Amino acid sequence: MGWIMMVMLSLLLWMAPPTWADTVASVGFEKAPIAYESLGYASDDGIGKRYLGREIANVIGHRGAYWLERSSRALEERPDLLIKALDLKPEMVVGDIGAGTGYFSAPMARRLDEGRVYAVDIQPEMLALMERYKAESGIENVELVLSTESDPKLPESVLDLALMVDAYHEFEYPYEMMQGIVTALKPGGLAVLAEYRGEDRLSTIKPHHKMSQRQAKKEMAAVGLDWVKTNESLPEQHLMFFQKP
Numbered sequence: 001m002g003w004i005m006m007v008m009l010s011l012l013l014w015m016a017p018p019t020w021a022d023t024v025a026s027v028g029f030e031k032a033p034i035a036y037e038s039l040g041y042a043s044d045d046g047i048g049k050r051y052l053g054r055e056i057a058n059v060i061g062h063r064g065a066y067w068l069e070r071s072s073r074a075l076e077e078r079p080d081l082l083i084k085a086l087d088l089k090p091e092m093v094v095g096d097i098g099a100g101t102g103y104f105s106a107p108m109a110r111r112l113d114e115g116r117v118y119a120v121d122i123q124p125e126m127l128a129l130m131e132r133y134k135a136e137s138g139i140e141n142v143e144l145v146l147s148t149e150s151d152p153k154l155p156e157s158v159l160d161l162a163l164m165v166d167a168y169h170e171f172e173y174p175y176e177m178m179q180g181i182v183t184a185l186k187p188g189g190l191a192v193l194a195e196y197r198g199e200d201r202l203s204t205i206k207p208h209h210k211m212s213q214r215q216a217k218k219e220m221a222a223v224g225l226d227w228v229k230t231n232e233s234l235p236e237q238h239l240m241f242f243q244k245p
């Protein structure tokens with residue numbers, strides 16, 4: 001009887017869907033306790049790699065910098081409302097992760113008289129644009145950080161707030177990046193995500209470049225962050241606040 005059970009159990013295990021170990025092996029990464037899945041194809045705006053049920057979006061290259069700086073953006077996205085909702089204090093240290101051209105780094109830095117901004121990006125060309133703007137405008141309290149796809153390259157426990165505007169959905173290693181960001185946050189510090197509303201079916205934003213609140217909460221819970229609130233004052237984006245315990 002015992003061996004029949006053993007055979008049945010082996011058969012069941014053999015027929016089971018791919019395990020975490022299989023999936024990790026298929027993408028060749030061994031550290032994440034949460035699996036990445038290789039889809040075997042990539043959507044038009046995705047990279048063919050799935051994390052917690054979401055296909056990761058492709059990165060907006062530096063040739064798209066003009067799009068980040070377009071004049072209509074102020075009306076379309078209301079960055080003024082976004083920054084107001086952050087409730088910045090002059091002494092705060094803020095990480096702008098996936099900073100791009102520094103569209104948010106610069107106005108935040110101006111509000112942080114005694115504090116500073118770490119502007120983090122994986123594209124040196126984006127940081128070069130920010131460097132030029134820094135020099136032209138005389139902003140001194142922005143530190144440029146060239147990160148990698150899986151490491152924000154920030155010191156430990158320095159940030160009061162980590163802002164990610166239209167960036168998190170592009171992280172190729174979201175779990176590892178968020179672990180680095182959580183480590184860089186002070187206890188009680190906030191990770192804030194601005195993401196086009198994934199629930200909005202009428203939105204013209206490409207499907208993998210937006211996120212639902214449900215998905216964002218799931219992914220932040222995976223790195224131990226607690227959801228605090230969502231500000232819905234922006235025209236098309238959720239502004240979601242998560243806290244490091």
Ligand SMILES: C[S@@+](CC[C@H](N)C(=O)[O-])C[C@H]1O[C@@H](n2cnc3c(N)ncnc32)[C@H](O)[C@@H]1O
Pocket residue numbers: 059060068097098099100101102103104120121122123126147148149150151152164165166167170171172173177
């Ligand atoms: C759509 S742009 C948004 C830029 C900026 N936050 C804004 O709102 O203007 C996303 C940026 O995230 C950067 N990015 C993507 N993956 C990253 C990662 N793992 N670490 C840091 N930056 C990343 C890209 O290089 C790009 O500059």
